[in-house]
Amino acid sequence: MPADTLLATLLRSLQTSSAQQDTPRLLSTASSLLSTLRNPLNVTLLTAHILSAPAIWDRPDGLQTCLRVLGVFHSASISTLPKNQVDAPVAQLQLSNQIEKEAWVRAVVKGADDNSSRWKHLLVIGGVLLGFEFQGRNGLPYNLRLTLEGALVKATNLALAGVKGDVGMEGYCIALVLNHTFELLSDGERDMIDYNRLLPVLMGSAFFSHEGFQSGYFLGILDADVIQAADSKFNWSPKSSTFYQVKQMSSRPLIASMGPLSRLIAHSAEHCKDSTILHTLVDDLQGFARTLTVQWRQNKLSEVDLAEEGMYLHQESLDTTLPELWQVLKTAMFATVVVLRAIVGRVLGDRELAADESAPILAIQILHTLRNLYFISSRLGYGAFSQYTFVSLTAIDILTKFPSQAEDYLQDIRPCELGRLPNHPLDRCLDLYFLNTAEHFALILPPHVNENLLVVAASPYLVAGGNNSLLEIFEAAHSVMLAVLGAPQNASLTSKHLPSYVEALFNAFPQNLSPRQFRFAFKTLIRITAPPSPLSATQLMLPSTLLEVLYNRAMNAPVLPLPPPNAMPSSNSPSMSSEIQLSEQAVLTLALLDSLPYLPVEELEEWLPLASDLITLRTDQSEAQSCRERFWEVISSGEMDVSRAGFCVAWWSTRGGRDMVMHGRSPESTEPLLSGGLSQDGRS
16 A cells, blocks of 8 residues: 555544553554654654544543554664664664655654643654654754753643643653663753753652552452352462552553662752652652551551461462562662652751751651561662662751751650560561661660660560571670670660670570670670770679680580571671571580670680680681681781780780680690699609
């Protein structure tokens, strides 16, 4: 069929409203025609009809329709390029074009006229720009590219001015096109975008629209399809309607490209000039995260602990449906954190946002948001996402400058069952977040708050036992206690709680405490009880007493290798792989060695020989060698100050320390003799 005849037929079809399933066929024909028409006026005419055709826009399929129209101009633009400028598979699909390239571009853009909405013009300009310039094709002359970039930015600002009230299709289209073309814009053109208007549109499209995360309410609909199967396990079937909805949501254009979209939102937040909009953004993110947590709690799936999923969930759910759901939730979490990263950057660099009236409020809102996302991020591990770590620690650091607001925040997020171990996995997850966060505030809180809030919150996890799946939260509770006991203002509090904590520490290891955490805890106890700590002024013998308890425990400890602890997402310490192979006796020995740098010189004289006794007590040569290496590392690597290190080196070299560590004490050194007396071996 001749091109002119095909054009007339297509134009008639476009003016007739048809079933939505005909749209892909019409758009495919339109893309081919745009590449083959010889008259620029016909190209302009066809472009104008595509942007206003009832067959396309009367019953649009959401952003899929916009994406298809964008694809029309993208494909048509590629077809005008020389074959050596595109990938081979694309080059094979190219059609001949009798119109000069620049004239064709101008004819297409001219079709974005006043008969169609401004936001639809973005589909034309964006599609052409992508077709010629994406992936470094450099298909346009420099001046023409600058013209297209300027036209895209101008059309964006005009379209943003037309967005009123709730974000609709026009806002979704702006987000879609900018998400695909933003990296092609020069810095000068990016600066011309009205970010004050763009930021709310992007946020509404990504987090609160049916094209995005639906405000988090999609989680609430899942519970109806989570049923108990014949084997008494819960199953969320891949054939259920809710799983189909989750699949559909994850494949929508905005969520499928949420990575670059979240970076675009972050860039908009960094360049937004209205601080009120930024406060609204943080409010919206906090509300979104809170909705996710509330909806998750109402779901049967939230009642199953991560370590127990294999026991209570059907294999079909573990293999198919849950991975899809968690991928969507992780995408939401990553996007939220990327945007919060930009807000934190603004707080650090913006005088208005860093003011005392604003900074603590924003920090608290950010921490609330991270808390509500913790049921997602805890599956990845605390340090698995660097931007999450930066946002969390920076917000905590900001809030520590405001002790009163920090105390109010901790009171807001304190465990729902303070002093008791909660039964619901989500409550335990939130307890873990509280403990991980609260330890950073122990230095600025008054003693009565540390005792009545932090110590009480940690206590249930110090005495609990028998559940290795809670190892991470057990260790978090010990970290909180160490932070409280080590705070200088808590000297009297330390005297009160130290005996019970020491007992809890030795009772917890090794069943409910990893070797790494036990060594760290004991070393910290020695540090906060040894001079020059305030506690040492009244309890001078406390370090020696603690070491005596450790020494006696080590002398009678089992020598079999400890079983590896349950793998936890955040247990990514490089030393874990070696520590879990050691015996309990070896770990206790290493804990004593770790404590040596904090002992006064006069006490080192007593404990260096005893430490060497524990090292040579080892029957396993690999463990003994590990202990010797750690001993030498302690006295020679800079962990000790000059006076302690000098004494240890003298003991090692001139007082028989080397022989004690390498071979043990000689029999002569253990037999009491008068000066000049002979041993039994010497008299024989």
